[in-house]
Structure formats: structure tokens, C-alpha cells
Amino acid sequence: MDDVHRIEIPTPFDVGRVNCYAFVADGLSLLDPGPATEAAYAELSAGLNDLGFTVADVEQVLITHPHMDHFGIAARVIKESGGRAVAHRDAMRPLAEPLDHFDREQAFFRPFLQSMGVPEQVAETAVTLPEAYTDYQEPLAVDYEVRDGDSVDVGVDLTAVHSPGHAPGSVCFVPETAPVAFTGDHVLQHISPNPLLTVAPGTEDERTRSLPDYLDSLERLRAADADTGYGGHGERIEDLDVRIGDIIDHHRQREERIANLIGELGPVTAYDLMQELFPDLPATEVFPGMSEVIGHLDLLEDENRVEIIEEEAIRKYALR
Template sequence: MDAVQQIEIPTPFEVGRVNCYLFTGAEATLLDPGPNTEAAYEALSAGLNEQGFSVSDVDHVLFTHPHMDHFGMANRIVEESGAKTVAHRDAVVALNGPDRHFERERAFFRPFLLSMGVPEDIIASALMLPEAYTEYRKPFAVDRKLADGDTIDVGGGLTAIHTPGHAPGSVCFVSRTDDVVFTGDHVLQDVTPNPLLTITPGAGDERTRSLPTYLESLNRLRRVDATVGRAGHGDDITDIDARIQETLEHHNDRKELIAGLINKIGPMSAYDVMQEMFPELPATEVFAGMSEVIGHLDLLEDENRVHIEKEDQVRQYSMI
């Protein structure tokens, strides 16, 4: 692999820094440059300068997935350098128009969360995006739209592996010359990513079944010939297969915990389950909490272990 340097980019989010990767060879390519903040821009500029580059020298910008802590600064880089952007085709809608995409999501999830038992007075806070967050991301055009298995001629050659779940359009980039895969947020060393609910790419209004899809993508990544993961946050993953196994076991344990709650208490809405599991969760974190609970209920439904019926238009889950 051509030289690859990790540049730590600060973010205003609880997750902390994002790892941006600079590939140097005939051209300079960035992977996940970070959010649109001055602090992030200054850190990126300093990291590039240490390697003999400036922002204006960037030729390509790649993205593992369309979350603002990974893509927010892309528009500024493109304006300064003329760099070409590369992302999975399922990420394009969110990257081209993040605000429009968020409004579509918000319109869809208002009635959906009601049907899952969330009180109406909590839904507004659950679906609120702090106004400042809109400044951390700017829309941009995607020049190259990747499909699964496509190759990119940087860093000695990368292959895109479609790994939806944490987000639609998530990809991991596998080195064709080294024992390395760039995992974005799909696999992290110390954190288990929450596959958040969203709507499927395209014009239709249908929610993603994020957790089942995420677990399928984890198993798919296990078949890739790589041992080391260069993650989007935190430290490198020294044994990618072992970390994937830990993540699968975590979700199985959480699924069985929820099954035990429903079996003990009786018919419950997803919101009832969330309150049992996270009783002190603030309203602004309800969407993330509901995403986790609904994902595990989806797994139980796939295993034909729950019975679902509506009571006052709210879905109630009971164990079969």
C-alpha cells in the first residue's frame, strides 16, 4: 500500500474525534475528512501540512458513510481543491441534500414512533436536530457512485464492500495489497455502533430494518481477507474477526434481554421496552434508544418468537 497517514479530526459530538486517512502516492486522497467546523479544518490543514500537502492539493475524497462527522467538510475541500468525491450510490441522497433527507425522515418517523408507543409530546424532541448541527454539514455532488465490489486506485488499490446497517450507503474499503480494511463506523474497537433507524434510499417511504441488515453486513465482512481494521473512531482493530464476533454476541445478548423482559412483563410496546431498559434516557436521546430496541424486536420477529397486535393503534409485542 502507498503511504497512508491517520489525521485525527476533532468533532463537536460525543463520539469524539474522527479518523481521517490520507493516502499519498501519485495523487492525494482523503477518506472521511470530518465535520464542517473551523477546528476540524485547522486540524486537517495541519495534518496535511505535516505530510507536505495543503487542502488545495487534495485530488479525491472518499466516504465510508453519510454521517456529518465523516462528510461535513467535503464541500469546503472541493471548493478549495476541485477534488472529486466518491461514495456508495445509496449514500448520494443524504450527501446531495442532507437537510431535505432529514426532513423526509422526520415526516416519516412522526407517525411511526406513535405506532411504537412513543407519547406525542416526546416525539418532537426525539426528532429534533439542534439548529447548530445544520452548520456541520454542507451538501455536495458525488462525482463517482460506487457499487459493491468496485475498486478505487488509491493506496495501492481499495475494494469497496457494501456494509449497510449503521447507515445506508455504508462501505468498508479493503486494501488489495495489505491485510487492512478501513471500517468507518461499521466496526469499532471500543464501541458497539447503534444501527439507527432511517428511511431506505430512493423515493419510497419505508424504514430500514437497520439492525438485521447490520448483522448481515458484519457476517459479510468476516469473509473478507483482512485482519486489521482502521476504524472511523478510536484505535485500530487488531483482530477484526474477533471484534466482529464480540459485536454479534453483544447484540444476541441484548436481544435475549429484551425477550426476557417481554416474557416477564407481558405485552409491551417498543417504547415500554425502552423505558425498562433506559429509564433515565432524556427525550433528545429517545430516537437512538428506540432504534436500538426496535432493531432487536426486528430480530425476534425474524425468528418468529414474538406475536404483534395493535392496541389503540400501538404495536404490542408478546412472546410466542
């Protein structure tokens, strides 16, 4: 892929820089331009200048998933260039109304976390903390929605592979001309992507089953037969198939570890399991930690290996 360039955009988040990909074969298209900060805008502009373009030249902005480190600045780019925004249909609502989406998440997960054994104060902190980050995004109206299998012309045709799990409306893009995939945060070289729980697209009061979805999405990406991955953070993934296999193995091992813990501890809440697995987790990691544990409990439930016991609005898990 000679006509694609990576621009590493700074973010204010622990994850570090985010990879923006610029496609220059026919006009200028960007994949994941970065968060809404002045630093990101300055480095995006400089990166485009190096390629002989300015922000005003952008014809379209593709978004892999509705997380602010990837899409936050897209509305500004589009305002300046008049280009179009492209994303999966399940990402449209969180992109267009990120604050409403955040309110929905808070309203749903506050009682939900408590039903999973999280103490009230800890649940409150876990759902309130992300508020600090909501400044790094601007609402983005999507002009062109894609579904699994649709293609987007960026000089070459990119085929969208729907890959929910890390986020709703996540898509990978696979060019028809080269055995590579642009993977967003679905697969990364050095980070094991977190299948975060979220309110299910199109609902107010249902959650996603993020880890089962995520593992299905890995198989869907694997079937696209790409050799090399270009992720949303870090270096490229030299052997995508090996990396996908490693991630699946990691989750299967953790699933067995959690099954063993349930066997030892008897009827047990997801929160108790999280504390066993990750003692002394800082408040910022409680939501990702609970997402991880509940994801594995969902797998065990799907495999009919656990029994769910509801007692006084608290849910406990026991082995069958």
C-alpha cells in the same frame, strides 16, 4: 500500509475526534475529511502540511457513510481542490440534500415513533433535537458512485464492501495489498456502533431494518478476511475478527434479554421495553435507544419468535 496516514480531526460531537485517512502513494486521496467547522479545516490543513501537501492537492475524497462528522467538510475540500467525491450510491441523496433528508426523517419518524408507543411530546423532541447539528455539513455532490465489490484507486486498489446498518450507503474499504479494512463507523474498537433507524434509500415512507442489515454487513466484512481494522473513531482494531465476534455476541445477548422482557411484560410496546432496558434515558438518547430496541424486535420478528398486535394505531409485541 506505509502510504496511509491518520489525521485526527476535531468534531463538536460527544464522540470526540474523527479519523481522516490520507493516502499518499499516488497523488492525494482522503477518506472521511471531517465535519464542516473552522477547527476541522485548520487541523486538516495542518495534518496535510505535515505530509507535504495542502488541501488544494486533494484529488479525491472517499466517504464511508453520510454522517456529518465524517463528510461535512468534503464539499469545501472539493471546491478548493477540484477533486472528485466517491461514495456508495445509497449515500448519494443524503449527501447531496442533507436538509431534505432530515425533513424526510422528521416527517416519517414523528408518527412512526408514536405507533411504537412513544408519547407525542417525547417523539416530537426526539425528531427535533438533531436540528441543532445540521450546520456542521455542506451538501456534497458525489462524482463517482460505488457499489459492493467496486474498486477505487488511491495508489492501491481499495475494494468497497457495502455495510449498511449504522447508516444507509455505508461502505468499508479493503486494500488489495494488505489484510486491513477501513471500517468507518461500521466497526469501532471502543464503541458499539448504533444501528440507527432511517428512511430506507429510494423511499419516502419505509424505514430500514437497521440491526438485521447491520449483522448481515458484519458477516460480509468478516468474509473479506482483514486482520486489522482502521475505524472512523479511536484507535485501530488489532483483531478485527474478534471485535466482530464480540459485537455479534453483544447483540445476541441483548436479543435474549428483550425476548425475556416480552415474556414477562406480556403484549408490550417498543417504548415500554426501552424504558425497562434503559431507565432515565436523556431526550438526546431516545432515538438511538428506540433504534436499538426496534432493531432487536426486527430480529425476533425475522426469527418468528414474536407476534405483533396492532391496537388503535399502537403496535405491541408478544412472544409466540
